[in-house]
Amino acid sequence: MKRAAPAPDGRTVRVRTLAVASALLLASFASALIAEAGATDGFDLLDGLRTLLIFVTTGWLAWGAMLALTGLPHARPRKRAEIVGEQPPTVVLVPICNEDAVATFTRIQAMHASAIEAGLNLDVAVLSDTQDPDAAAEEVAAFDRLLAGQSGPGQIFYRRRTDNSGRKAGNIEDFIRRSGGAYEFAVILDADSLMEGETLRAMIAEMQADPKLGLFQTLPRIVGGHSLFGRAMQFAAAFHGPIFTRGLERMQGSTGPFWGHNAIVRVRAFAESCALPELTGKPPFGGHILSHDYVEAALLARAGWSVRVDHSLDGSFEEGPENVLSYAKRDRRWCQGNLQHIRLLTAPGLASWSRFVFFQGILSYVVSVLWASFLLVSIAATVLAPAPDYFPEPNQLFPVFPSDRTKEITALAIGIVGLLILPKLAILIDAATTGRVRGFGGTGKALASLVLEILLSSLMAPVMMMYQLRAVIQVFMGRDGGWPANARGEGLLHLGEAFKASAWIVATGVVGLAAVYLLSADLVPWLLPVCVPMILAPLLIAWTSRPLTHALFRVPDEAEPAPVVARYRALMRRNAPAPHSPDTPPPGVTADVAA
Amino acid sequence: MIETPDMRAARDTDTKTATSVETDWAPPAAPLEMPRQMLETETRASESSLLRLFRKRSRA
Numbered sequence: 001m002k003r004a005a006p007a008p009d010g011r012t013v014r015v016r017t018l019a020v021a022s023a024l025l026l027a028s029f030a031s032a033l034i035a036e037a038g039a040t041d042g043f044d045l046l047d048g049l050r051t052l053l054i055f056v057t058t059g060w061l062a063w064g065a066m067l068a069l070t071g072l073p074h075a076r077p078r079k080r081a082e083i084v085g086e087q088p089p090t091v092v093l094v095p096i097c098n099e100d101a102v103a104t105f106t107r108i109q110a111m112h113a114s115a116i117e118a119g120l121n122l123d124v125a126v127l128s129d130t131q132d133p134d135a136a137a138e139e140v141a142a143f144d145r146l147l148a149g150q151s152g153p154g155q156i157f158y159r160r161r162t163d164n165s166g167r168k169a170g171n172i173e174d175f176i177r178r179s180g181g182a183y184e185f186a187v188i189l190d191a192d193s194l195m196e197g198e199t200l201r202a203m204i205a206e207m208q209a210d211p212k213l214g215l216f217q218t219l220p221r222i223v224g225g226h227s228l229f230g231r232a233m234q235f236a237a238a239f240h241g242p243i244f245t246r247g248l249e250r251m252q253g254s255t256g257p258f259w260g261h262n263a264i265v266r267v268r269a270f271a272e273s274c275a276l277p278e279l280t281g282k283p284p285f286g287g288h289i290l291s292h293d294y295v296e297a298a299l300l301a302r303a304g305w306s307v308r309v310d311h312s313l314d315g316s317f318e319e320g321p322e323n324v325l326s327y328a329k330r331d332r333r334w335c336q337g338n339l340q341h342i343r344l345l346t347a348p349g350l351a352s353w354s355r356f357v358f359f360q361g362i363l364s365y366v367v368s369v370l371w372a373s374f375l376l377v378s379i380a381a382t383v384l385a386p387a388p389d390y391f392p393e394p395n396q397l398f399p400v401f402p403s404d405r406t407k408e409i410t411a412l413a414i415g416i417v418g419l420l421i422l423p424k425l426a427i428l429i430d431a432a433t434t435g436r437v438r439g440f441g442g443t444g445k446a447l448a449s450l451v452l453e454i455l456l457s458s459l460m461a462p463v464m465m466m467y468q469l470r471a472v473i474q475v476f477m478g479r480d481g482g483w484p485a486n487a488r489g490e491g492l493l494h495l496g497e498a499f500k501a502s503a504w505i506v507a508t509g510v511v512g513l514a515a516v517y518l519l520s521a522d523l524v525p526w527l528l529p530v531c532v533p534m535i536l537a538p539l540l541i542a543w544t545s546r547p548l549t550h551a552l553f554r555v556p557d558e559a560e561p562a563p564v565v566a567r568y569r570a571l572m573r574r575n576a577p578a579p580h581s582p583d584t585p586p587p588g589v590t591a592d593v594a595a
Numbered sequence: 596m597i598e599t600p601d602m603r604a605a606r607d608t609d610t611k612t613a614t615s616v617e618t619d620w621a622p623p624a625a626p627l628e629m630p631r632q633m634l635e636t637e638t639r640a641s642e643s644s645l646l647r648l649f650r651k652r653s654r655a
Contacts, residue, residue, distance in 0.1 A: 125622050179625050179627075271627045272629075274632070
């Protein structure tokens with residue numbers, strides 16, 4: 001039955017309008033300052049470009065700040081639904097491809113046991129797309145061990161496709177086409193997902209209680225971070241994530257996100273709405289849809305189902321990248337997936353908010369190009385600025401000095417930095433007043449972690465920008481990055497590896513700084529915060545991959561690990577093979593650098 | 596599709612404790628149709644075929 005796409009309620013519309021208007025206002029203010037500064041020596045094409053670029057980039061930062069501010073006000077805790085009557089038939093889908101088999105199946109073992117304790121009867125289907133025969137053999141062996149150790153209700157299946165067409169989306173589609181009719185709901189996980197049985201129970205209850213709900217997305221918390229990079233990301237996700245996600249909930253209403261894992265779908269709704277086509281043309285813009293999750297959420301909304309994210313449901317976990325290179329590798333795929341959504345901006349029948357979500361995803365990557373362009377245009381504008389004309393009028397007696405806009409430009413720079421930092425400080429104040437800081441070591445330790453996270457992300461920003469810039473350029477030049485194996489659990493990088501992966505960034509930083517020094521030495525101090533991290537990229541990448549003691553970036557899950565996480569770790573100590581030599585990484589874990 | 600070897604896990608034979616972890620590798624056969632969604636307008640999808648037609652006519 002065809003339904004209308006869910007219309008946003010009045011409150012959602014007001015929140016969206018306020019956030020968009022505020023972001024546009026701040027962007028307009030910033031661009032007015034730049035335009036005024038540019039007009040002192042005549043407004044030319046470069047000034048126009050700078051004005052436009054600062055409008056978009058500041059608008060993007062302001063949008064992020066609005067998301068955080070929207071999420072700050074607290075809501076009354078929602079009464080959780082309970083399963084009524086018999087538990088609806090539910091399957092847990094775990095699509096995997098060249099993963100660490102021991103870790104993956106151990107997670108499944110921990111989750112299955114937790115689900116049984118929560119009184120659930122769940123089927124688990126491990127859907128493998130692994131092509132490497134050795135890795136496939138490891139999966140079969142791990143599946144054997146899993147079955148041998150099981151007791152309790154539920155069935156655990158494993159199947160491997162030899163033809164992995166459609167990648168993850170195709171893998172799930174294959175299962176639903178063959179067996180979807182047997183289930184009302186499907187929980188979709190990644191290989192590194194962990195979920196408490198009680199959380200799975202709550203998700204099933206939410207779906208049962210709302211017949212219009214097509215997909216329910218939890219907010220996974222990152223666990224297991226041990227490097228400086230990994231722990232900083234883990235802290236940021238745990239500290240800021242719930243606030244940003246609450247802001248997202250308020251803005252997205254019933255047209256919420258799907259992040260591809262740690263979510264539950266209504267199988268029939270998914271089957272009716274989410275069989276993704278291949279886009280015409282070749283990759284990267286044609287072919288299979290890489291970032292399928294956002295598209296599936298949009299298609300569910302198009303078919304009239306609501307899609308909700310819930311920041312407050314505990315017990316949902318995932319692992320994160322442990323070094324910059326792993327992050328860059330994953331980000332390369334996400335970049336291509338999001339830029340491919342350019343093809344879908346005008347897809348028929350989508351809700352306006354779905355199109356806006358695609359636009360946000362595209363802009364999140366294009367913005368690195370815009371920031372780099374702003375730097376280049378600003379340098380060019382300064383170098384090519386005409387000499388001041390002190391006597392613009394004929395027969396003028398007294399000279400006219402150009403007005404100095406340094407204060408305004410400095411205020412603009414401080415304002416832009418403020419957009420990044422003030423929301424985080426607001427989150428800290430909120431956490432201190434509500435007591436949430438206790439889980440992060442108290443107010444003092446949380447403040448120290450926050451300051452360090454800001455310093456670290458500021459230091460790494462130019463390096464990350466360069467990787468993103470390269471990814472965007474590669475995609476627009478038609479280079480397909482595909483779906484490389486996830487580098488889960490990778491940690492320490494040696495300086496040599498880091499240098500090999502970032503030599504081009506070092507060269508860009510050196511050449512850039514030298515060029516600016518030669519063209520206009522006065523600009524060098526402004527460019528040091530960008531160029532110095534680029535020149536030090538190998539050191540930063542290697543340093544941030546080093547293990548970090550738990551004194552910094554403390555998160556609640558460290559003091560009191562969730563039961564399913566503790567169970568997984570205990571089982572891993574039993575299941576994990578002998579440590580591998582440095583020359584033979586665990587199967588399915590590669591050290592490929594973003595190409 | 597690769598079939599895993601037929602495996603029989605040790606089972607708790609006490610029927611009161613539901614230890615029905617099946618060793619069947621195949622999930623239940625319960626097909627569900629998934630109609631392919633349209634994400635491109637027909638104009639867009641047939642652009643390439645229109646271009647080919649145009650080229651053929653130009654060569655004629």
